[in-house]
Structure formats: C-alpha cells, structure tokens
Amino acid sequence: MSEYxxxxxxxxxxxxxxxxxxxxxxxKSKLFSGAATEFGAEPNSQVxxxxxxxxxxxxxxxxxxxxxxxxxxxxxxxQINKFSVFDRKNYFYADLPQGYQxxxxxxxxxxxxxxxxxxxxxxxKEVGVERIHLEQDAGKSMHDQHPQFTYVDLxxxxxxxxxxxxxxxxxxxxxxxxxxxxxxxxxxxxxxxxGNMEQGSMRADVNVSVRxxxxxxxxxxxxxxxxxxxxxxxxxxxxxxxxxxxxEDGGEIDQETxxxxxxxxxxxxxRSKEEAHDYRYFPDPDLLPVEFDDAFVDAARESLPELPxxxxxxxxDDLGVSDYNASVLVAEKENADYFEELLAKLGNADMAKKxxxxxxxxxxxxxxxxxxxxxxxxxxxEQGAELLGLIEDGTISGRTAKDVFExxxxxxxxxxxxxxxxxxxxxxxxxxxEKIIDTIIAANPGQVEQYRAGKTKLxxxxxxxxxxxxGGAANPGVVNKLLQPKLDG
Ligand SMILES: Nc1ncnc2c1ncn2[C@@H]1O[C@H](COP(=O)(O)OP(=O)(O)OP(=O)(O)O)[C@@H](O)[C@H]1O
Ligand SMILES: [Mg+2]
Ligand SMILES: [Mg+2]
Numbered sequence: 282m283s284e285y286x287x288x289x290x291x292x293x294x295x296x297x298x299x300x301x302x303x304x305x306x307x308x309k310s311k312l313f314s315g316a317a318t319e320f321g322a323e324p325n326s327q328v329x330x331x332x333x334x335x336x337x338x339x340x341x342x343x344x345x346x347x348x349x350x351x352x353x354x355x356x357x358x359x360q361i362n363k364f365s366v367f368d369r370k371n372y373f374y375a376d377l378p379q380g381y382q383x384x385x386x387x388x389x390x391x392x393x394x395x396x397x398x399x400x401x402x403x404x405x406k407e408v409g410v411e412r413i414h415l416e417q418d419a420g421k422s423m424h425d426q427h428p429q430f431t432y433v434d435l436x437x438x439x440x441x442x443x444x445x446x447x448x449x450x451x452x453x454x455x456x457x458x459x460x461x462x463x464x465x466x467x468x469x470x471x472x473x474x475x476g477n478m479e480q481g482s483m484r485a486d487v488n489v490s491v492r493x494x495x496x497x498x499x500x501x502x503x504x505x506x507x508x509x510x511x512x513x514x515x516x517x518x519x520x521x522x523x524x525x526x527x528x529e530d531g532g533e534i535d536q537e538t539x540x541x542x543x544x545x546x547x548x549x550x551x552r553s554k555e556e557a558h559d560y561r562y563f564p565d566p567d568l569l570p571v572e573f574d575d576a577f578v579d580a581a582r583e584s585l586p587e588l589p590x591x592x593x594x595x596x597x598d599d600l601g602v603s604d605y606n607a608s609v610l611v612a613e614k615e616n617a618d619y620f621e622e623l624l625a626k627l628g629n630a631d632m633a634k635k636x637x638x639x640x641x642x643x644x645x646x647x648x649x650x651x652x653x654x655x656x657x658x659x660x661x662x663e664q665g666a667e668l669l670g671l672i673e674d675g676t677i678s679g680r681t682a683k684d685v686f687e688x689x690x691x692x693x694x695x696x697x698x699x700x701x702x703x704x705x706x707x708x709x710x711x712x713x714x715e716k717i718i719d720t721i722i723a724a725n726p727g728q729v730e731q732y733r734a735g736k737t738k739l740x741x742x743x744x745x746x747x748x749x750x751x752g753g754a755a756n757p758g759v760v761n762k763l764l765q766p767k768l769d770g
Pocket of ligand 3: 301486503
C-alpha cells in the first residue's frame with residue numbers, strides 16, 4: 282500500500298492523527314459512588330447524592346475501576362504507575378453538576394504502551410499509547426424531549442471512563458480505523474469495556490493535523506466525540522482536506538475543537554481550544570492519591586485471558602492455521618472461542634486448518650446470510666465437529682457436506698441424522714466401485730487410448746462418469762485410487 286497523501290496545488294501533504302478514546306469501564310458501580318451503571322435504565326434512576334453533587338457529599342474510590350484500568354494497561358504492555366493522583370478539571374456545563382470532572386492529569390494510573398495494528402495482507406504497525414487515566418463521565422443533556430427545554434439525565438454522571446490517549450503515530454484514515462478496531466478487540470477480550478460505540482460506551486476524540494512530508498508536526502484540530510469507526514475515517518478525510526485548503530491559500534490552522542457532521546460530511550468549529558490552564562487542574566482535596574503494590578498488579582495480570590496477538594500466533598505457529606484465517610478468528614473473542622471449542626470436540630489438532638476454513642467460509646457464510654452473530658448460531662461447535670468428522674472419515678463428500686450443513690443450519694438437526702434420513706452416505710465400497718469402473722473403461726476405449734497416449738487429464742472424465750453412475754455418491758478419493766492403475770493398464 283502506498284502512503285496516504287492529500288494533494289494540494291503546490292504538493293502533497295501527510296496527515297498526522299492521534300486518538301483520545303473514552304472507554305466506559307465495565308464495573309457494577311460508578312467510579313466514586315455505589316450507584317448502578319447499567320445502560321438503558323429509566324432517566325435519573327441510577328444517581329446517588331455524590332453523582333448529583335449534593336453539598337457535603339464525599340467521593341469514595343471504587344477499587345474495581347482501578348483494577349480494570351490496570352488490567353487494560355497490562356494488556357497494552359504499558360507501564361503501570363503504583364502511585365497516581367485524581368485532579369479536578371474545572372468547567373461549567375449543565376450536565377456536570379459538580380462544576381468539575383474528577384480526572385487524572387499529572388499522574389495517570391497507566392503510562393506508555395503500544396497497540397499493534399493489523400493492516401491486512403499480514404502488514405502490521407505499532408502505534409504508541411501515551412497514557413491511560415481514569416475519570417468520571419458527565420451526565421447527558423437531552424434536547425429532543427421538549428421544544429423549549431433541555432432535560433438532563435444523570436445516570437451516566439460519575440460512571441468510570443478510561444481515557445486512552447495515543448501518540449500522534451497514525452498516518453491515514455485506515456490506520457485510525459485499524460487502531461480503534463484493535464483496541465476494541467483487546468478491551469472486549471479482557472472485559473474492561475464492551476466497546477459498544479453505538480451505545481456510546483466507546484467514543485473517540487480525533488486529533489488531526491497535516492504537514493508536508495519531513496516537516497515538523499502541524500497544528501492539530503480535535504474532533505470531539507465521534508461515535509463510529511466509519512465516521513472517524515470520514516472525519517479525518519474531510520478535516521485533512523480542509524486544513525490543506527487553508528494552508529494552500531496561505532492561511533494558518535487555529536487549534537480548535539470541532540464537531541463532525543456526518544450528514545453534511547464536514548467538520549464545524551465548536552470552540553477555540555482551551556489550554557490546560559483554563560481547566561485550573563488541581564489535586565482533588567477529597568481524595569487521597571491512589572497507591573497499590575506489586576501483588577495487586579500481579580493479580581491483575583493473572584486475571585488476563587490469552588490476548589488476541591498471542592492467540593493468533595498460536596493458531597498460526599502451533600495449529601497451522603493460515604495467517605488470514607487466524608486474524609479473522611481472533612478479531613472477535615466469540616469467533617475464536619467457537620473455533621477452539623470445535624477443535625476440542627474434534628479432538629484432533631491436525632484438523633485445525635480444515636476446521637478454520639469451515640468456520641470462515643461455511644459457517645460465517647450462512648451466519649451472514651441469516652444476519653446472525655456466532656453466539657446465535659443454530660449449529661453448535663459440537664454439531665460442527667460431528668459434520669467435519671463425517672467428511673474426514675469418508676462417510677460423506679465435501680460437496681454433500683455443504684448441503685447437509687445448510688439443512689443443519691435450518692433445522693438444528695445433527696449431521697448424522699440428516700445423512701441417514703436422506704441416504705447421503707458415499708459409496709466407498711471398493712468392490713462395488715470397481716465393478717462400475719470396469720464397465721466405464723470398457724465402454725470408452727477411445728478415451729482410454731488417449732489417456733495412455735499421454736492425455737492424463739482425462740482421468741477427470743472417468744471420475745465424472747463414475748459420479749454420474751453413482752448419483753454423486755461415490756467417494757472421489759477411492760475412485761481415483763482405483764481408476765489410476767486400471768487406466769495405466
Ligand atoms: N500535531 C498533532 N497532530 C495530530 N495529533 C496530535 C498532534 N499533537 C498531539 N496530538 C494528539 O492529540 C492528543 C492529545 O490528547 P491529550 O489528552 O494529551 O490532550 P488534550 O486533547 O489537550 O486534552 P483533553 O483531554 O482535555 O482533550 C493525543 O492523542 C496526541 O497524540
Ligand atoms: Mg485528552
Ligand atoms: Mg483532547
């Protein structure tokens with residue numbers, strides 16, 4: 282793939298992208314209160330006095346949220362800071378009852394790490410993570426409930442977020458998309474965020490600047506709260522184009538916060554960028570610094586499952602699965618789990634490659650057609666294993682297996698039952714097949730002669746005849762084995 286460039290009248294520009302991802306932490310209660318965090322509850326039904334910022338209420342840190350941030354840091358190979366501090370980030374907004382957000386500024390709980398992007402065709406790229414800090418979410422302003430009034434729902438107020446800040450290491454919309462895809466996969470594997478962008482539990486602030494290749498970094502604009510990977514890609518494209526046009530006209534880029542409007546396909550200015558000092562950050566006097574020991578970190582590490590990169594490597598190196606199949610399988614944990622269960626039921630690691638092909642082409646094919654996810658699959662890993670076993674031991678041909686599988690998918694019946702009911706067992710009986718082959722050879726002396734004169738491709742013709750004779754039920758492997766010596770004479 283050639284490098285991504287935006288063409289200007291006077292030359293090409295390179296795009297530089299850094300992402301700030303807000304990931305809602307999976308925890309039963311909020312970062313500093315015992316209120317529930319479940320999505321979709323009745324507005325303002327999950328709000329404690331702390332979340333509503335009633336005078337005199339004091340925050341208490343939720344240890345589970347800290348543990349989840351540490352687990353996330355470990356999964357990104359990041360530095361874990363055993364000492365971190367909560368600060369107040371002050372700003373005024375109707376859905377922020379405290380008048381400040383409790384966040385981490387100078388001393389975040391997680392430091393530098395990396396994410397390995399999968400860019401297709403086995404190409405990868407490492408992108409740096411600058412830090413992960415914990416902070417509270419704000420409430421939600423609802424403008425669509427009343428013609429004159431804005432309503433505020435505080436259910437989200439105080440819910441724990443991880444802000445995962447990347448380095449400005451990405452150079453194209455595709456790389457930004459791959460970063461979000463990979464990050465989401467990892468968060469879902471380890472269960473620290475559900476990664477659900479439509480429900481807003483993962484959102485991205487997209488920082489974009491442009492420069493001529495080789496020049497120092499340009500001034501960035503930050504596009505706030507983009508809520509799908511497709512929109513992130515589009516926002517980068519249009520924002521980079523906008524900046525190049527300004528520079529080409531001899532203008533300068535103002536550092537500002539912008540909004541992406543997917544309907545119009547443009548970004549619009551929200552406000553000029555506030556500097557950190559505008560937030561008047563200072564350590565929250567109601568909270569002690571967070572401190573934990575090595576044992577806490579070790580326990581968090583112990584609790585991590587096998588990560589997608591390790592899993593992919595194992596699938597390829599130990600199981601002989603192709604690179605492509607392995608990356609498709611590990612992209613979603615449910616897919617990898619299904620495959621591994623299928624393999625366990627088969628009880629034969631040598632079949633891993635075949636099993637991966639079956640999952641990716643046959644199973645995914647029908648799931649896609651039916652608009653189902655793998656967890657809704659009407660065919661269980663156990664049933665899939667039975668089907669593959671029937672192909673492997675020669676009971677049915679690969680061709681027949683496809684029909685059997687379609688019926689399994691439709692009816693939920695087991696493969697062996699369908700094969701019995703429809704009499705689909707292939708003929709592997711050598712005696713029976715030999716008789717048929719002898720008849721066919723006797724009936725086609727011309728082709729036999731041509732074959733013997735060197736036109737060996739004609740073996741296909743003979744196999745075809747046997748298939749025709751047996752209504753497709755002959756075992757092609759056995760037919761080939763029997764035919765060859767007879768044709769060779
Ligand atoms: N020149 C640049 N071009 C593109 N991205 C940049 C550039 N410089 C920095 N960035 C990215 O901008 C982001 C800055 O995020 P950070 O949280 O550190 O600060 P912020 O945006 O000022 O703070 P806030 O959390 O209040 O929005 C990072 O992802 C970083 O990689
Ligand atoms: Mg930030
Ligand atoms: Mg920012």
